[in-house]
Amino acid sequence: MRGQNRLCRMMRSPRSLLGSLLAVLLVATGAIAQMASERVPELSGPPTEMGEVVVEPMPKWVVDDARKERAYPDQPPVIPHSIEGYQLSVNTNRCLSCHKRELTQESGAPMISVTHYMTREGQMLADVSPRRYFCTACHVPQADVRPLVGNTFRDMSEMGVGHAGSE
Ligand code: HEC
Ligand code: HEC
Numbered sequence: 001m002r003g004q005n006r007l008c009r010m011m012r013s014p015r016s017l018l019g020s021l022l023a024v025l026l027v028a029t030g031a032i033a034q035m036a037s038e039r040v041p042e043l044s045g046p047p048t049e050m051g052e053v054v055v056e057p058m059p060k061w062v063v064d065d066a067r068k069e070r071a072y073p074d075q076p077p078v079i080p081h082s083i084e085g086y087q088l089s090v091n092t093n094r095c096l097s098c099h100k101r102e103l104t105q106e107s108g109a110p111m112i113s114v115t116h117y118m119t120r121e122g123q124m125l126a127d128v129s130p131r132r133y134f135c136t137a138c139h140v141p142q143a144d145v146r147p148l149v150g151n152t153f154r155d156m157s158e159m160g161v162g163h164a165g166s167e
Contacts, residue, residue, distance in 0.1 A: 043148050059144070060143060061084075061141045061142065061143050062080065062141065062143060062144065063080070063082045063141075064080060066080055067110075071153065072156060076138040076139050077139065078139065078140060078142050079139050079141045079142075080141075080142075082141070083141055088134060093133065093135070096128060099111065099135075100112065100127075112128060112132070115132075116128050116129060116132040117129060
C-alpha cells in the first residue's frame with residue numbers, strides 16, 4: 001500500500017525519520033509550553049535568572065483558636081491555631097496527638113471526622129485511613145495576606161437556597 005511504502009522508505013533513510021521525529025517533538029513541546037503559560041498564573045512574577053529576588057516577610061498566621069465557618073459543607077476546615085514546628089512524618093503525626101478519637105477528651109480538640117477512618121472503597125478502619133494521614137495536604141492555616149489570584153466564589157446560600165427549619 002502507498003502509506004506502507006512511504007513508511008518503508010522513511011525507515012530505509014534513518015536521517016529523514018529522525019528529522020520528522022524531532023519536528024514532532026519540537027511542535028509538541030512548544031504547544032505544551034504555551035498551554036502551561038496560559039493555564040498557570042504566574043504567582044511570583046516573571047522569572048529573573050541570576051538576579052536578586054525581593055523576599056516578602058513571612059506572613060503572620062491567624063492563631064486566634066476560633067473555628068472558622070466553612071465555605072461549603074465538605075470543605076476541609078482551616079486550621080485556627082499555630083502548627084509551627086509540628087512534626088508530620090511517616091513515623092510521627094503531631095496532629096493526631098490531639099485530634100485522634102482516643103485523645104480528644106484530654107486535648108479538647110475536635111475529633112478527625114468519620115470520613116477520615118474510611119478507605120477509598122468506603123471500608124471503615126479502626127485508625128485514620130492512610131489517605132487522610134498527611135493532614136496539611138488538605139487543612140491549612142490562614143494568614144491575612146493579599147490573595148495571589150482573583151476569586152469570584154459565592155456562598156451557595158447567597159444563591160437563593162431555602163434553608164430547612166428557617167420558617
Ligand atoms: C495541642 C493540641 C493540637 C495539636 C497538636 C493540633 N491541633 Fe488542631 N485543634 C486543636 C484544638 C484545641 C482545636 C479547636 C480550636 C482551637 O482551640 O484552636 C483545633 C482545631 C483544628 C481545626 C479546625 C477544626 C474545625 O472544625 O474548624 C483543624 C482543621 C485542625 N485543628 C487541624 C490540625 C492539624 C492539621 C494539626 C497538625 C498540623 C493540628 N490540628 C494539631 C488542638 C490541636
Ligand atoms: C484528603 C483531604 C484530607 C486530609 C488528608 C485530612 N482531612 Fe480532615 N477533613 C477533610 C474534609 C474534606 C473535612 C470536612 C468533611 C468531612 O468531615 O469529611 C475534614 C474535617 C476535619 C475535621 C473537622 C471534624 C469535625 O467533625 O468538625 C478535623 C478536626 C480534621 N479534618 C482534622 C484532620 C487531621 C488531624 C488530619 C490528619 C490526620 C486530617 N484532617 C486529614 C479533608 C482532609
